[in-house]
Amino acid sequence: MKPITKYAKNKGINIAYQVVGEGKVDLIFVPGWVSNIDMMWIDSKIGDFLNQLTRFSRLILFDKRGTGLSDRVNPTCTLEERMDDILSVMHAVGSKKTVIFGHSEGGTIASLFAATYPELSISLITFGAFAKRKYSIDYPWAPKPEERKVFYDAIKKEWGNAQKIGLEWIMPSAANDKEYYNWFASYLRSSASPEAALALAVMNTESDITNILNTIKVPSLILHRKDDIDVKFEEAKYLAERISNSKLVELQGNDHCFWVGDSYSVLVEVEEFITGIRPVKKVSQLKNPTVKYLKIDIEETMLNNFQYNLTIEDFAKLCGLSLSVFKRNFSKQFSTTPFRWIKEKRLDYAKKLLLESDLNVNQICYESGFINNSHFIKSFKGKFKLSPNQFRIKHTND
Incomplete structure (x- = not known):
């Protein structure tokens, strides 16, 4: 927990x-x-x-x-x-x-x-x-400056690609564990957007x-x-x-x-x-393992983690299932795809934050699991027929 x-x-x-x-x-x-x-x-x-x-x-x-x-x-x-x-x-x-x-x-x-x-x-x-x-x-x-420039360019162009951003330098003993490399790349994506990661890297350099x-x-x-x-x-x-x-x-x-x-x-x-x-x-x-890969409840796992920028493969791993079994069980239980379910939950959570918090739209975007502000605004407007700011203003005045 x-x-x-x-x-x-x-x-x-x-x-x-x-x-x-x-x-x-x-x-x-x-x-x-x-x-x-x-x-x-x-x-x-x-x-x-x-x-x-x-x-x-x-x-x-x-x-x-x-x-x-x-x-x-x-x-x-x-x-x-x-x-x-x-x-x-x-x-x-x-x-x-x-x-x-x-x-x-x-x-x-x-x-x-x-x-x-x-x-x-x-x-x-x-x-x-x-x-x-x-x-x-x-x-x-x-x-050296030229080495940092290569690193900056990789962040801008390849953020989320485990190999391109140099994970082999920071955890070479896991070089052959593709599954873990992919998980750690998703961890990085959930920790910062490309722009935020770049800003922090520049600060780090200084x-x-x-x-x-x-x-x-x-x-x-x-x-x-x-x-x-x-x-x-x-x-x-x-x-x-x-x-x-x-x-x-x-x-x-x-x-x-x-x-x-x-x-x-x-x-x-x-x-x-x-x-x-x-x-x-x-x-x-x-050790008391923090994740047990046996009889994991799909709904509980999804509800606990939908705000994070995880791939469907990551969710399957959390549930201790192969990707194909996870998708099949998910569809049977929820009558929709994991992607659509996650998107709906994130939008509903964003709506809740707009009504109950003083976070700005950019913060709510990341808090609810989106990593791109324009995509978040477009998705929100597609469901609620108003942009996040318009939605907040309307319901604040109601």
């Missing part, structure tokens, strides 16, 4: 968050480039890892502004403003002090938070993090915390896989050399995403760092 998603506000920006577990120590996870905190729980790899964290912490998840369930980002937004979203979430959940765990770009933001608010930070953990994302003579591991690393005084754990293709191990060394009271742990593997490859080793280091006790059991002995 997915945790309840709530919202904190930072100067009018809505930041989606979840709280899971009742551990004595607060642990805020700052995700990388893009995320969707609801979708994380659908994948057993990510969900199981997060579940393990709740054994020894009160886990606080959030989508950074610009991604997932949070408001979209202003292109002029600063790294400091994005960092302060963490502060807003802490206030919302009543957290007075926390361990802050950042992955990839999230490690950059987490590091800045630890430097800026040491009184609120118990400790800092990073995985696959970097100090800057733009090549320089004194930081030669970061991508991130630079090299000048604040020596101001971080809280105990820090720097985790990095030795052969990470996306962010080089030398970048972890760079962080460790400049952050006092830090411990660098070299992990085996080449995956940039901690939940693929040997995720158990990551969990062991995190748990020992936070609790002081090194776990002796394996995750496989402890």
Whole structure:
């Protein structure tokens, strides 16, 4: 069962968050480039890892502004403003002090938070993090401008294509698992539109915390896989050399995403760092799978997930069925196709949000599961004979 998603506000920006577990120590996870905190729980790899964290912490998840369930980002937004979203979430959940765990770009933001608010930070953990994302003579591991341009072009032209946007760089151990690659591509699509993903990538490129690393005084754990293709191990060394009271742990593997490859080793280091006790059991002995692929109720699964940008194949997988069996059972149960059912549910949900929320049309588009605003408006008008704005005005005045 997915945790309840709530919202904190930072100067009018809505930041989606979840709280899971009742551990004595607060642990805020700052995700990388893009995320969707609801979708994380659908994948057993990510969900199981997060579940393990709740054994020894009160886990606080959030989508950074610009991604997932949070408001979209202003292109002029600063790294400091994005960092302060963490502060807003802490206030919302009543957290007075926390361990802050950042992955990839999230490690950059987490590091800045630890430097800026040491009184609120118990400790800092990073995985696959970097100090800057733009090549320089004194930081030669970061991508060069021409490399970033290729990446930007791929986002603009091929967003949602797992191969074209470089997933083989961030999770090479899953290179032969086409089904998982396709799922993760759908996760990315549900986390950001092409335009939003590009804006975040550009911001990512401009991130630079090299000048604040020596101001971080809280105990820090720097985790990095030795052969990470996306962010080089030398970048972890760079962080460790400049952050006092830090411990660098070299992990085996080449995956940039901690939940693929040997995720158990990551969990062991995190748990020992936070609790002081090194776990002796394996995750496989402890895990409580977040998705069970046996006798899954189709209607319940569809109702819980229709807002997400999932393919019909994704829904079939969630139900533990082959695509053909899923379509056949769905048609028998609902007397329509999955595509038409999903579209109707999304439009009805959009209607509800127009009447009951103060979200703007663009936000409602993404909240209800659409990824293209013009397609959403056209579909809404096709069903309700009014554009979303016209519908809201009419029923507000009634």
